[in-house]
Amino acid sequence: MTTERERRFVGPRRGQLVFALVFLTLSVLLLALIGEQTTWVKKAKLFAQPRFWPAVSLGGMVLLGALHFYQLPWRRASRYDLWEARQWGRSAEYALWFMGYVFLVPLIGYLPVTLVFVPLLARRMGYRGKFMMGISLGFALMVVVLFKGILAVKIPGALLYEDLPGALRNFFILYL
């Protein structure tokens, strides 16, 4: 049966214990490294010490993280906590998609990679109809033209563009 303390807790139960424990452990580890990772300068006042603010922030993380952990209405991990941790792991797939996109753009080029990336990820998400594929391609083209062509954001030309003939090479490097 749900206790009064559990009922009043803000947010879902699943994953809270794992998060609080990992947060606290990392905070304690970082605080333990403070002597090695920061310097104490002689003849400088306390507030001017390079170590002062890391100590304040990490001290706060440890103290408040520990109090949060202590205040949790649960003390034992349930199977829902593990299920939640698996969900967190599953989201890493999309982080990998993102990083793949990041690594391919400087090699192949912003336009070609975006034109492949958007429809491919849309397909992975279950949109396989011609309409959605068309929308994906249109969106990819629009993003490249708007940001690189019109707003001129800093995305360098790709290695592949170097092999293009003279004027086309310049155009691709500047606008696509």
Next chain:
Amino acid sequence: MDLILSAIDILMRWDVALALLAGSVGGVLIGAIPGVGPAVAIAILLPATFSMDPIVGLTVLLGIYGSSMYGGAIPAILINTPGTAVNALTTYDGYPMTARGEPRRALSLAYSASFFGGVFSVVCLILFAPVLAKVAPMFGSREIFLAALLGLILVVVAHRGQALIAGALACLGIFLNTIGMEPVKYTQRYTFNQDFLGGGVNLIVVVLGLFALSQAFVLLMDEDEKVHVTKLRGGMFQGLRELTRHPRVTAVSASFGALMGMIPGVGEFTAQFMSYTYAQKTSKRPQDFGKGSSEGLIAAETANNAVPAAAMVPLLALGIPGEALTAMMLSVFYVHNVVPGPGLFQNDMDFVVALYLALLILNVLVLGFLLFATRALVQVVKIPNRFLGVCILTLSFVGVYSLRNSATDCLIAAGFGLFGFILKRLSLPAVPIILGMVLGGIMEVKLRSGMARVKEPLDFINRPISFILFTIIILVLASHILRVWRDRKELKEAEWQTKTASTSFGKLMSRRKNSFLKDRGKEVRGRHSKLLRRLKGLF
């Protein structure tokens, strides 16, 4: 008058006009799509605005900030899903009006209320600007440190029931800001001898990870929902007439919005809550609130739209952002070498007034756009969640990669994206991290310079403004501790009420004695002492 004329002169440019149009229309569109929100859009567009003039870049971002709440009312009223987080209260009375066949009335009322809130706030601030210009120079290092500390404390205590973890996350933000080369003594802090950490953790990379990428991950992991949108017929002007029938609620809600917006860390939610409560308590029909009351809708929408202009006050006058969106805008100022703070009010007052005028024009543009284009705009609500996730992921790349063309930045952003995803799943706040990063940097610099000029710690608060700020901090902390104590007392009472056993002290001691004497109690104590012995053995 000269000031307003020179401000108009700054705005009379084709690129500013285009920025106003793009910001207002873009903001409404972004607000109308549930799951995107102004934070995601501003985070993605930030690097693109770096190449623009400060006034142009800020107008685009302000446009998105100021107009997204107008757009957010559309799905809140039509499909009971708030377009932006601050439109949650709009669903209380907006959706019941749609359910009883009055979607057009609800929408036009929401637009009119938002328009009044926005314009009221801007007009108040234009009139208030000369006072601010006089007060702002009184803020030295100590006052700015205390104001930043107050902002951080207010953000933390605003998360009721989550203040401890919000505080811990704010400290994480302060810690992230300390990573890298320390600029006074030139020592490394938490770089682990890695070159990429030497320059510190970039605020925009963290913002993009925590707001844009995390939202993309949430949408990609989500299921698509079938959305049924009610058809709209007829004109949208009736709300303007209806608004004039509730002048008291409208004026008080706008005042709450303007006032709350000015206080760092408080923002839309408190303003809405106070306006809604006031409107309900003073209404002749309080029983209608939550069931489609026009006064409730007016209170919610007027208050939330009065906040954006007011939120610019601490940012422009003191250089202290009160929430995540203004914290992002602070980076645009820094990129263009415009330093917000007392100096800006003294030297570039026309620039400040130009920003407020831009907000005023923006409200007119948005209202005009919405009155005529709502029927077409409603269609954006139908964009499937997962496809939206694909779009945000693609756009986030532009935001992160165009900063420094660094794959490491993208990797850090992806890491913060996963962290933000976890925070969202657990309903934990990400805003304290961003404010911790921004205000932590300000606090470090100002405390160092402030303490260098005082002999004793108490001298830190010997000036009137610093003393007032210090007193407010003490009062906020005391009221928070009192609230926590009352909550705990309530919890104890509720726990005792649900207990079946007697609550008298004698009975409690008797039960404790029995548990000590019973075999089960002895067994448990034996197990615990065995574990303790093992633990001691380890050392």
